[in-house]
Amino acid sequence: MKIEGTHVFNGPREDVWDMFYDPNVLASALPGAQKMEMVNEDEFKFDMNVRVGPVSGAFSGELQLENVVKPDSLTLKGGGKGAPGFLNGVGNIKFKEQEDGTTLMEYEGEVNIGGALASVGQRMIDSVAKSMIRTGFETLDKALVARLAAKESGSEVVDFKAPTEAQFAKEVAKDMVKMDNLSAETKLIIYIVPVIAVIILLAVILNSCGA
Amino acid sequence: MTQKVKVAITVNGTLYEREVEPRLLLSDFIRHELGLKGTHVGCEHGLCGACTVLIDGHTARSCTLFTVMVDGSDIKTVESLGTMEEMHPIQEAFSEVHALQCGFCTPGFLMTTVEFLEGNPNPTAEEAREAIDGNFCRCTGYENIVEAVQLAAKKMAAH
């Protein structure tokens, strides 16, 4: 499946990039992430729990970062597998400074999903995916706001709380009700977007551990 | 090893007290723990209806319930309807109009019909067809089952 999308962060590009490189922020923006480990500078391993409707289980995988140009762009290649199935993907991300001081993140890539996730989780995938991406970006937005506020006031502590798995599940349920009106193409994009976002976030966290 | 849970469930008039794993499906409890093989499992995701039983008088899909969820209930399976020597009027009706072929889905249809006729003792063909719409059958094309439901209604009224 081909995927692409954008998100606007309310902050300058350098701050967005730095935030992405804060492992705490990213780990917490990703519900279900259990463990991340650097294998070498551009390669990481991760464990996470995945739940898509009736299909759930532990996933483990790797990520590679390529073509890293700070704070401009990078390419991620990643894949994971586990009881629920597997997924592989490649994504290209660009961060563009906007005139109004915001940052436009653009992403495009390709993902394939297999196993029980694909064969039984089909009708759930869209909703869960949409929720994951929405929650992920909302978390990042909040983190960014907190960071910028801390920066301004000069304080160290960043006043920010990540959503718990229970809160996340509630959001998924809400989103499932709202999903129905979308076209198939939109649904595909929406599905991939959160998955790629997850991969991006992980990659960036892990990269920051090495950076 | 998961902690087992005590349950007390009445099935076809007999009270069974057992200790079961929390994840034991009701269909597996009925079939393998209690040895009542008439209830069949076709899909294990609640769509085909072959596993339909009556729980406290209402139809339910035993493949998507855990045994522990029905602790204290009163369950009826196909074995409660009749015997080979003396079948229930609904069973007689099914045989008379060839409303079964392989018989795998049949117990589910029978239990659905039991509840349906309790609420609607004189259904039209259309009502009967709607009532059985949630049970899958691959062999019969449903026409004879609709006829059987109406014939069963007549037989039960005559009693």
Add this chain to the structure above:
Amino acid sequence: MAEKYVGKSIKRNEDRRLLTGNSTFIDDINLPGMLHVAIKRSDFAHAKINKIDVEKAKALPGVVAVYTAEDLGDYWRPGPLQVPPPSVIKGAIFNARPLECIAKHKIRFSGEPVAVVVAENRYIAEDALDLIDLDVEILPYVGDLEKTVAPDAPLIHEDLESNLAADVVQEVGSWEKAVAEADVVVKKRLLVNRVAGAALENRGIVVNWDSNLSLLTVWATTQGPIPMRNSIAKYLGLLENQVRLINPAIGGGFGPKIMSSQIDDVVIPWIAMKLKRPVKWIEDRRENFLATTSERDQLHYAEIALKKDGTILGVKDIFYHNTGAYNPYGMTVPLNTQAHTVSNYRVPNFLTEIKMVFTNQMVVTPVRGAGRPQGVFVMERLLDAAADELGMDKAEIRRINLLQPEDFPLRTGIIGQDFVEGVLDSGNYPYALEQTYEKIEYEKFKKEIQPKARAEGKYKGIGITMFTEGTAVGPYEGCKVLVGVTGKVSVVTAYSNQGQGHYTTFAQIAADNLGVKVTDVDVVTGDSGQWSWGVGAFASRGITLVGTAIHNASLKVREKALNLASKLLETPVDELEMEDGVVRVADMPEKFISLGDLAMRSNPTRGTVEPGMEPGLEAASYYGPPHGATGFGCLAMIVDVDPETGKIKIDRLVVTDDCGQPVNPMVVDGQLHGGLQMGIGEAFYENLVYDDYGQLVTASFMDYLFPQATDMPDKFEIIHSQTKSPLNPLGIKGVGEAGAIAPPACMMQAFEDALGLKDMFITESSINPSKLYHYVQKAKSA
């Protein structure tokens, strides 16, 4: 003179057991100490296996063993083929690639088994599956029927030069000649979709090895008990009678349960012998969708050449047939397609070519219809396209081209699945067309009902299509019939029953010949310990082949009984009658001897016997026809398409079906109903869909739409036609698949007729509300 049973609708002997929950299906079998198997299946559609790590799975408490192909050692080998290659057809190319029961070096479809877990219960076994890690190198997936034989396609079987599995050309007359003489040539690219058998009961096997007795007992949901028994015996180095294969009650077959040499019948008996404990495997529904065979999936480039008055001069059909990752079932399905394309019509020139191709998908083997629906779909669509081109009525173009009664028997010139030239044995196709045409009030619909509906903004349409069903092919079936000492009759055959009514229909035939009540005839099917010879339930052959064998065997028993009674009653045979369970003197009924007594007397326990004597009132008989018997019919439907939603309703369905002499008309109707449900399902609801990465995305009933009661018309209006087959004494033909053959072709014609769009022509055998809605919008704006 007692009434005969054959030809009567009577209640079934088997119903009581089934209705009261007293039947034993495969999952009902529990043996002491029994272990449960769960199968790890590949998520990947095409991959090289690097490593299968089962250590964590083995360590799970409750897991007894985990096996991969490596553990099987020399026992692991692909195959054999279940159906031999079509070497009788000149020029046929066939690259045999039988199934691998468990993947060893390579994975070729998503769902292919890679490991087997054996545990104390099914729950633990399934838990262990999650702990098995499959390390692979993913290879590119290919699923498109044409792309898979393109030069750059990834090779599924690397020892072949391409993914072409077979190429078979058959020709009658000359297509070139037909084109030269034609006024009109119509070409169409047609797609037939893929559907599942989707029996309510999934597959299963229970195996018990008794090493003291050297007896392997296997309970299996197979439609082919004897070939599976023989295969297991051969694999394990046992004698045939050291393997007892028993069919429990089976919850629907429809084709896929005929497959053997799969992981269940190859690996699980091996495990049972190794672990010396009974072993059970029950398939779950997702596995059934992923890894039980399914069928159709063909792409046809078809052409028809006609004169401008609608007379057919010739048909050409080049088609791609998807066999999936392997081709264990030979050419059966596409040969059926070839044999059923022009089988209703006078077509002097016919050229047909099968390009069978491998893809990274589950293997294709017969599902009710088994290739026939595709042939009929192609021909009926070509006729509809030709009718549009020529401005002819759809019923009329068929009428003028039908084979006539005087044309039979007709040698078709096309070799079919039984490797002999197809012969249409008997039939009256015009009768079927006229009966259906009249009953559905075709003309009234076109002239009154349809215009009135249109005026009200409704879209109603009619479709009428012909079909044939080749049934009752060889090689043979057999049985033995015995009169027991209680006077009851036993019929034993190794055929397999999945609900077709054999316990009654077989009994009817025996009861008629032996003068007993049908309820006093006990039928045993599918137990190799009781009867050891047979082939299996496929191609709608049971009632014809087994029925004829039973007829012949019971006549032999009758003769034995009469001869013995003649001696005992001191009366010539021609003065005796055999009725009501006794043999008696015709005009002195008080002088009689019961069948039970005769049975006792026929088996002396002391004294001497005459040379050539056979004990008991028992006889065996085998029957194999020279070729199949062809049933036929005409199906018509009136459909209503909702302009707002694209939802459909079948207002009326009329089918005339001819299966020769029906043994039990109620059972025949039941078979037609069931087949029609599947055909309607294929046309509008059911679809097995693989995505671009080879993942089956319709692997549950949530996504694979199973036709329900309200999807059927209120009444299947059936007209019976009876053109007896000259091939067997009772004149029987099969009917099991008839209903499933014509609905897609008929419904597409009806949808086109409903919407009345000038350029609308449906080229696929399956359509859905969103596609129809799109056509409706076009119709509204027209």
